[in-house]
Structure formats: C-alpha cells, structure tokens
Amino acid sequence: MKRILAGSEVNPVGLGCMNLSHGYGEPLSPEEGSKILYKALDLGIDHFDSAALYGFGANEKLLGPVLKPHRNEIFLVTKGGMRGVDGERKTDGRPEIIKETCEQSLRNLQTDHIDLYYLHRWDLNVPFEDSFGALMDLKQEGKILSLGLSEVPAEKLKEAHALHPIAAVQSEYSLWSRNAELGVLDACEELGTAFVAFSPVARGFLADLQLDPAQFAAKDIRHNMPRFKPEHFNRNTPLRARYAAIAERASCTPAQLALAWLLQKSPVMHVIPGTTSTEHLEENAGSVNVELSPDVIEDVEKLINQDTVSGPRYPVGIQNEIRTEQFPSELD
Numbered sequence: 001m002k003r004i005l006a007g008s009e010v011n012p013v014g015l016g017c018m019n020l021s022h023g024y025g026e027p028l029s030p031e032e033g034s035k036i037l038y039k040a041l042d043l044g045i046d047h048f049d050s051a052a053l054y055g056f057g058a059n060e061k062l063l064g065p066v067l068k069p070h071r072n073e074i075f076l077v078t079k080g081g082m083r084g085v086d087g088e089r090k091t092d093g094r095p096e097i098i099k100e101t102c103e104q105s106l107r108n109l110q111t112d113h114i115d116l117y118y119l120h121r122w123d124l125n126v127p128f129e130d131s132f133g134a135l136m137d138l139k140q141e142g143k144i145l146s147l148g149l150s151e152v153p154a155e156k157l158k159e160a161h162a163l164h165p166i167a168a169v170q171s172e173y174s175l176w177s178r179n180a181e182l183g184v185l186d187a188c189e190e191l192g193t194a195f196v197a198f199s200p201v202a203r204g205f206l207a208d209l210q211l212d213p214a215q216f217a218a219k220d221i222r223h224n225m226p227r228f229k230p231e232h233f234n235r236n237t238p239l240r241a242r243y244a245a246i247a248e249r250a251s252c253t254p255a256q257l258a259l260a261w262l263l264q265k266s267p268v269m270h271v272i273p274g275t276t277s278t279e280h281l282e283e284n285a286g287s288v289n290v291e292l293s294p295d296v297i298e299d300v301e302k303l304i305n306q307d308t309v310s311g312p313r314y315p316v317g318i319q320n321e322i323r324t325e326q327f328p329s330e331l332d
Contacts, residue, residue: 007146013047022058060108080105095137192268
C-alpha cells in the first residue's frame with residue numbers, strides 16, 4: 001500500500017496543507033486547521049506538505065505544534081525559494097535567502113530537520129546552480145534530508161539530478177492538467193525520482209461537481225486562473241455530468257476517481273490533495289482502495305484531457321515563471 005518517497009515508506013495519499021492557510025478563501029482558524037491535521041493523522045496520512053509561502057509562514061506555524069509529538073512517524077515537507085514579503089508573493093532564489101527561509105521554516109515547524117525540501121520556484125534571475133547549491137549546503141548541514149524541485153521540465157530535472165540526486169518533483173497533475181506527460185513523469189521514472197501531484201482534483205473541479213466560481217471568496221487564487229473564468233468555465237461545466245457517471249460506474253466518488261487515476265498512472269506517483277473538510281479528507285484517503293478498470297481509465301481519459309478542456313492552466317505571467325512543458329494548444 002505504501003510507496004517510497006525520498007527513501008521512506010509513506011502513504012501515497014498525503015495532505016497538501018496550503019488550503020488550511022492560503023489560496024482558497026479565508027484561512028481556517030488555528031483550531032479548525034488543527035482539527036484537519038489530527039484527522040489526517042487518525043486516517044494514517046503521514047506525508048504533510050507545506051511551504052514558506054503558504055500564509056506567509058502561518059501554515060508552517062500551524063503544523064509545528066500539532067505534528068511535533070508525531071515527528072518520528074511522519075514525513076514532513078516544506079519549500080523555499082518563494083515567500084511573502086510586505087504582503088506580496090515573491091520568488092527569490094538567492095542562496096542566502098533560501099538558507100534564511102529554511103532556518104525560519106525549521107523554527108516554525110518546531111523541528112531540527114525537514115525530510116524533503118523543495119525549491120518551490122526556479123528563479124530565472126538567479127543562476128540555477130546557485131539556488132540549487134544552497135539546497136545541497138543545507139543537506140550537508142543536516143537541516144534537510146532530501147532535495148526536491150517544483151514545476152520544472154524534464155531537462156531541468158536531469159540537469160539538477162546530475163549535481164545531486166533529486167528525491168521528488170512536485171507539479172500540478174490531474175486529468176485536466178496533463179503537462180507532466182510531456183516528459184517530466186517519464187524522467188522521474190527513469191531516475192527513480194518520486195512524482196508528487198498537487199491540485200490532483202483540478203482545484204476542486206473534479207471533486208465538487210456543484211462548484212461555482214461566482215461563489216469564490218474575494219482572495220481565492222482561482223479568480224486569476226483561466227479555466228475558472230466564465231468564457232472557459234461554461235465550456236468545461238458540461239464535462240462534469242459525464243464524469244460523475246463514470247465515477248458512479250467505478251463505484252467511487254468523483255474525487256476518488258481523480259486520485260485513483262493518478263495513483264494508477266505510475267508506481268512513483270504520490271498525490272497531495274488539500275481540503276478544509278474532515279469528510280473530504282476521509283474521502284480522499286479512501287482513494288488508495290479504489291481500483292479502476294482499463295475501460296474506466298480509457299473513458300475518463302477520453303472525456304477530460306488537454307484537448308477537451310477549455311483554457312490554459314495558468315495565466316501567461318505565471319506560466320512563464322515556471323517553464324514547465326506545454327501542449328501546442330497552450331502556446332497559441
């Protein structure tokens with residue numbers, strides 16, 4: 001049931017913790033956020049993913065006291081290279097900033113080491129070797145135990161892996177964001193690198209079939225994402241009835257269909273869905289027990305893919321920052 005991540009055996013369904021503090025509406029109170037974390041522990045989830053950026057440190061501070069008593073039983077992940085500065089998101093890959101950010105993360109998380117530390121964003125204004133060198137220094141000091149990259153193409157993964165083994169690549173991957181299939185997933189399998197899929201239920205599109213962008217909170221990051229704007233969302237909405245019918249055929253929920261599809265794509269695959277609901281958390285955890293038939297996989301892949309979904313996954317500015325592989329239709 002468990003899979004290897006940076007040499008450790010972990011539940012392939014982890015918890016993406018961003019939602020608790022950042023990104024989708026108002027953050028939960030510390031009490032409500034802790035409730036989600038305790039429920040995850042009860043369900044056997046042992047892979048917890050945070051970042052210095054999430055809540056500008058608040059997410060790590062939420063995780064710290066809850067997870068500290070369980071530190072030896074969990075796999076703790078965070079990221080550097082992006083952070084909040086004067087209330088704004090800032091990408092900064094300078095070595096001294098990465099090291100400073102990691103030190104703060106250790107304090108926030110109340111731990112002396114981080115099991116997996118990602119370079120959250122490849123800063124195009126800083127030589128990659130300099131940013132990556134900071135991660136290697138932190139590993140040598142014992143502050144991080146393994147190195148990861150986020151939102152990089154296959155070529156950059158191989159370049160970094162030649163300098164130091166990359167334990168994991170984290171990128172968006174779901175039925176409606178298939179860019180990982182353009183090279184980086186194959187590279188992960190070739191190198192023995194884990195692939196960790198974030199936003200695996202398409203930022204809620206494949207989980208909440210009543211999702212309505214008009215009801216999003218004012219600060220919800222999806223307001224800026226093309227697929228949730230009316231001109232694209234209205235075209236994508238009809239897919240959901242047929243998708244729900246496939247999930248029913250597979251005897252699982254829509255969210256479980258999305259997660260099980262990913263887990264069956266590759267033996268190096270891990271998923272980190274986020275949620276603010278204990279019920280959804282339990283639902284997500286149950287996806288490890290869902291086995292999809294070849295017919296179901298074929299039908300759902302034909303229904304939802306880069307050619308049937310309207311709109312790119314990111315606006316141009318963000319896509320240019322990350323440089324992940326793109327389909328020809330996204331380059332138009």
